[in-house]
Structure formats: C-alpha cells, structure tokens
Amino acid sequence: MDLRQRVVAAVEEGASCRAAAKRFGVGASSAIRWVSRVNARGTLEADKRGGNVRSHRNDAHLELIFGWIAEKPDLTLAEVAERLGDAVGYRPLPSIVCRFFKRHGVTRKKRLLMLPIQESMEP
Structure with a gap:
C-alpha cells in the first residue's frame, strides 16, 4: 500500500505514470491502474479477491x-x-x-439398496 501511495503521489506532483513507475521499480500498467483507481474511486484499496458470491x-x-x-x-x-x-x-x-x-450441512449421497444375499443361491 505504501508503494502505491508513493507512486500516486509522484504522479500528482507532476511525473508521468511511466516515469513514476520506472522511478519506483513497478510496471507502467500498475502505475496507470493505481492512478486511475484513485481518480475513479478515491482510494487505493485493492478489490476483494475470490470467494463464492453466487x-x-x-x-x-x-x-x-x-x-x-x-x-x-x-x-x-x-x-x-x-x-x-x-x-x-x-x-x-x-x-x-x-x-x-x-x-448448510446437507449431505445427499445416493445409496443403492443392497439386496440380502439369498442362501439358496450358494453353489
């Protein structure tokens, strides 16, 4: 988070996104994305990742x-x-x-009913 803040601060002070990215050793696309995020959302917080929502x-x-x-x-x-x-x-x-x-702790295993072994079928 600190690195993101320093990159965005450098851009706000007049550096280009690419120059700020090179200065701090991050990818240009990351710097562009972070600046866009601050402009659009007002925060540098990363989005929540993963999880089951549906x-x-x-x-x-x-x-x-x-x-x-x-x-x-x-x-x-x-x-x-x-x-x-x-x-x-x-x-x-x-x-x-x-x-x-x-x-919800519901287990739904299908089980075949086992037929009893018939004694008359022995060889």
Missing part, C-alpha cells in the same frame, strides 16, 4: 429447496437447479447448488 443467492429460497428435498429426497443437483429456474427465474449451475448444500 451460491448465496440460493439462501433466499432455503425453505423452498428444503421442501423439495423433503418431498423427493433423491433429487439431483441439476433437478434442483431446474426447479429453481422454473419457480423463481434464477437457474444456478449444479455446482452452485452443491455449495449451497455444503454450506
């Missing part, structure tokens, strides 16, 4: 989704996404639905 949209429909799962426990992630699209007009990717379930 799966939280499903939280507004929590009761609806849990109702579907209670009604039909073997729904696939794609089927839940499709139902959301039909019900509320927002169709998330199945991976977004998966993150929603993980965040």
